[in-house]
Amino acid sequence: MSARPTTPASPKNVRVKSPVPGLPMFGCEHIQLLLSKNQEVMNSSITHYKLILRGIFDATPIVPQTSTLDGRPVTSLTSNYLCLQCPSTVTEEERLRHGTKKQHRFYVDSRSGCLYCQICDDYIWDPTLEELRVRKIGTGSFSGRKRKHDELFTGSFKDDPRFISSNTNTASCRANGLRGIYNAGATCYQNVVLQSFLHNPLLRNFYLSDGHQSSDCQVSHCLSCAMDDMFQDFYALETTNGYTAANILSGFWISEKKAFENLVTTKEQDAHEFFQFLAEELHERNGDGKKPEIGSEHSCNCIMHQTFYGKMQTTTTCQNCSGQSNSIQSFLDLSLGLDNVVQKKSKRTGQKKPTVSLQDCLDEEYIKYDKCEYRCNNCNGTQQAKRHTSIKRLPNVLSIQLKRFEYKHGRHDRAASKVDNEVKFPLQLNMMPYTNRIRNHDSRESLELERSCTYDLLSVVVHVGELDTGHYTSYCRVGDQWFKFNDHKVELASLSDVLGAQAYLLFYIIRSLA
Template sequence: MNLDGCAHLRSFKTRKGTEPFRIVHSYFIIAASQEARKRKANSCYCHMCKQHRPRLHACLHCVFFGCHGARHIHEHARVKQHNLAVDLSYGAVMCFSCGDYVYDRELETIARDQRRKAAKNGQVKELCCPWDPTSAEIELLQRNPKRRKITESSTIGLRGLINLGNTCFMNCIVQALTHTPLLRDYFLADRHNCQMEDNANMCLVCELSRLFQEFYSGVRVPHIPFRLLHLVWTHARHLAGYEQQDAHEFFIAALDVIHRHCKGQNSESETNPHHCNCIIDQIFTGGLQSDVTCQHCRCVSTTIDPFWDISLDLGSDDARNNNNDTVNRGTSSGKLNGCDNHPESTTLTDCLKRFTRAEHLGSSAKIKCNACQINRESTKQLTMKKLPLVACFHLKRFEHSTRYHKKISTYVSFPQYLDMTSFMSSRRNDNGYINGTIAEINSDNNRYALFAVVNHLGTIESGHYTCYIRQHKDQWFKCDDALISKATLQQVLDSEGYLLFYHKQFLEYE
């Protein structure tokens, strides 16, 4: 990726400078003053079909607005040979000669300065990622699933990370985050507005923004993430030191720090008061519904809690207890160097079914019923009230107790594409799951595509983390610290799997 746009945009800036973009962005995107908003309302319509259509583009060469859906801006570009236009919804520059949107650091700086100036004067409220992931931004992604053009020989976004001393747990999570589609788009658009300007060197989000620029700059030599490691140690002190840490624990800690550093610039969500509208919550936060049903009167008490990931047990309680007994007796059966190599296997769907099935709480865990007003035996069931854009599944392979520490190496089969419809709260009744409507079952909104897998190799005492990432729809790569190598989809699906990352399928990119 060139940070200074394409050759056509550079040629345009040489001839006409940046003033055309500055005018379009100021009057028809920011529209900070009341006069500018009136001008925008009166002027923003397609000059061909005379309609106020979504995704209107303004030609940078002349005074012309054309809609993208009916391809009137494309027709204007072809006839007039005006190959550059600005999307008035997002401020992105479209090059029709290249056939894609192009990123330009100078124009983005102009746009950011205009947003900051307008916010400082109280003329706009939000500078950073004001979009709701259910509205216009997602519509853009749905309508343009091939927004990235990557050839088989492309190395954009592929870069190794130097291990700074047992930091493979951090490197694999960084690889997964840098290949998360919406997070990548957010940071490459430089949308982070730092809330720690007086001490920006301590902002983890600023460092991540720099890291994304490094990854997508086209440089191929491994990156040394020493600044990121320092900030992780500073903001998550329980991860400080050169001991091997848990990749899942680092993932949650990283999201938490990013969330805290972004939280000040976003108001709380009106639809979910439990989280804000920062980029982390927009991408990773889902809603988990807990239904507790009284076995006497069938009264249901419901609570909904936000989540960033879902931790899944790997087998039935009976099988797990048998394994525990084997370990406690000190025999070598099924155990080698701290790893349980039991032959049984399971699937991700089986784990999700166990996670969402109704559980009888028993007589020793009675809960006060809101209707009966006394303690009653109950059942509890967890379901998905709201699915996140990116779902992370944590397979609980590590068990710790006062008597033993062990790793569970049960093989878990996970799919390339996952449909979460069966686990939605809307399909629950007192008897478990019910059939959804045809529209619900066919909803693309519940379907996911795999894009990253974190694996742990070795034992609980001595192990190593690696990561598979998808750089292209059918191109997978294995990230082993500084080493990046080509992988096949089958190698990914055959891997042990510790953290599984899926994004909603309508975010599919080519």
């Protein structure tokens, strides 16, 4: 993996001296047992604590969550607890259960950064960790000289205020889940979807906070258990080696779903179909057990519905009596055709291979009206009508497919081709013009409405090459940086690389949750 953030050096073998007489400088005897095990445990604990402090103080302490009330984001002012010994985040009620199950005893308050000992059942003041917290609050950074293992038993820390060594490295890329996935034989279409899930903050928070209880799951080859293991391995293990998604593959290959049986092959497949398959599987494992009906209003509170699902409204207007009928359907993603948009722009500009924009494709689907025949109940007969589709409720993460693979029926068979025109897509996407609320608001609500419909680009799935011999790669945003994932290879990417990619799938996250 090239151009990745530096990783901590391997722990050195340190000969621990006998403690000098005096009071050990620890917050309590329990944190002393943890930090005095060896230099490696002490280093990893301090590194993880610094990572937690960055997450707390470099962003708002108010935790965005998802409300079941019309899918609107709300905030929680209560503290959560970030485990010092693993990447889990738990509530106050879940803290005791997590500690009993994992034998983890130390947590960091999500608002103050203070250290809590579950055995003491109280917050503790540890000089080493507290110095880090005070420096982070005061200066926004960590500096100074790291205290050696044997120095923890001395009382000299007040004479030496620099506790962190000058050669302290930044948090490893492992802390951000940056790790490639090995290609197991034409499985790049799976790898790119898995990477987009791994860097989706809603899914990440769900799995790292014990959202799926793998230890209690009785399902054989459960894909949600496999996803849980993957998130733990990506965000907890100190390695940057490629990951083998064996459990994901086995759960996928033994699936009995007829709709996805064509994917069970060693040939290159469609990343969009795999995304739909994985979303359905994870819904069934984490939801109410019912198969999601894409064309229905079936409501589910599972993590997949909270993350990806929205609602669409189709309005049909009779041209004879102006009567209207509405139908509402749920959707997992928006599939936008390119062929018609390209042909219209080519005819208008005279260009053989014109560049189109994502907005052009959205306008074609959700701004323009279609003419159709319609059986009107008011007229009691078939009439000419206009049909318009708009979005009734936007999802927290908007998934968009650009339909680059076109299938045209010939006289004897069906011919497939790829639409490889450049499609411009933005970093920020305003979806307000495509909602049904755009027609039903006053000027005072405009600003608030626009904010609730603004998305930021989260990840991009790219298909390069021909239809049958192509390859999938992806770009994912981690903080303010973009990374390119090419199977097991991970590298820093520039913004121009991302925006110039031949996108096939786009994932946008609503700004209030970004």
